[in-house]
Amino acid sequence: AQSVTQLGSHVSVSEGALVLLRCNYSSSVPPYLFWYVQYPNQGLQLLLKYTTGATLVKGINGFEAEFKKSETSFHLTKPSAHMSDAAEYFCAVSQYTGGFKTIFGAGTRLFVKA
Amino acid sequence: EPEVTQTPSHQVTQMGQEVILRCVPISNHLYFYWYRQILGQKVEFLVSFYNNEISEKSEIFDDQFSVERPDGSNFTLKIRSTKLEDSAMYFCASSDWGSGGGNEQFFGPGTRLTVL
Numbered sequence: 001a002q003s004v005t006q007l008g009s010h011v012s013v014s015e016g017a018l019v020l021l022r023c024n025y026s027s028s029v030p031p032y033l034f035w036y037v038q039y040p041n042q043g044l045q046l047l048l049k050y051t052t053g054a055t056l057v058k059g060i061n062g063f064e065a066e067f068k069k070s071e072t073s074f075h076l077t078k079p080s081a082h083m084s085d086a087a088e089y090f091c092a093v094s095q096y097t098g099g100f101k102t103i104f105g106a107g108t109r110l111f112v113k114a
Numbered sequence: 115e116p117e118v119t120q121t122p123s124h125q126v127t128q129m130g131q132e133v134i135l136r137c138v139p140i141s142n143h144l145y146f147y148w149y150r151q152i153l154g155q156k157v158e159f160l161v162s163f164y165n166n167e168i169s170e171k172s173e174i175f176d177d178q179f180s181v182e183r184p185d186g187s188n189f190t191l192k193i194r195s196t197k198l199e200d201s202a203m204y205f206c207a208s209s210d211w212g213s214g215g216g217n218e219q220f221f222g223p224g225t226r227l228t229v230l
Contacts, residue, residue, distance in 0.1 A: 034218075036221075042223060042224075043205060043221045043222055043223040043224050044157065044205065044221040045221075046218060046219075046220075049218060090156070090157060092157075094219075100145060100147075100162055100169075100170075100209065100219075101147070101159045101162055101170050101172075102147075102149075102159060102219060103159065104149075104156050104157040104158070104159075105156065106155075106156045107156055107157075
């Protein structure tokens with residue numbers, strides 16, 4: 001069965017500092033991996049995704065993530081945090097099992113300090 | 115840019131009442147989904163729908179729930195007899211099978227259901 005673990009329910013960084021949000025997954029077959037962002041009182045917005053090919057994936061708003069099969073990880077990074085990055089971030093894995101479903105991690109709330 | 119829309123944005127109902135949450139997926143998408151997010155918790159898969167039938171559902175999606183695509187544009191989630199624990203944000207999503215794999219799902223803004 002698929003599962004997603006996000007380490008740290010809350011992460012706090014200073015503006016301009018590196019953002020690192022951790023995600024580990026388990027999947028019996030090569031996974032499709034995603035990061036979504038949720039701003040307060042809004043829906044989910046796709047930040048980036050990994051399907052096949054290049055393991056370093058670039059997304060919107062300067063975020064990127066690297067798929068490491070040996071570590072079953074898909075950590076999200078951004079070199080320099082901005083106040084507008086404060087939001088909830090969800091790592092997710094998707095697999096076709098007769099129908100696609102996406103399994104989400106518990107989420108990491110990112111706080112950015114001025 | 116095409117987007118998934120949901121109505122209403124907020125629904126308040128009495129316990130035991132039936133509610134229908136409505137979604138208009140992106141027009142050329144073929145797969146449709148419902149997820150829910152209880153306040154402060156993670157997003158949970160409920161059901162996926164393709165070719166006018168359920169393709170997969172979670173253990174949460176019991177007999178109280180049903181989905182329907184009544185016409186060519188709407189996709190609905192019905193809860194027959196709401197319980198207090200059904201209070202949550204419900205997200206609709208859609209995806210295009212032909213997107214080359216990776217199943218990028220586009221999410222609507224959600225309907226907040228409050229059961230009193």
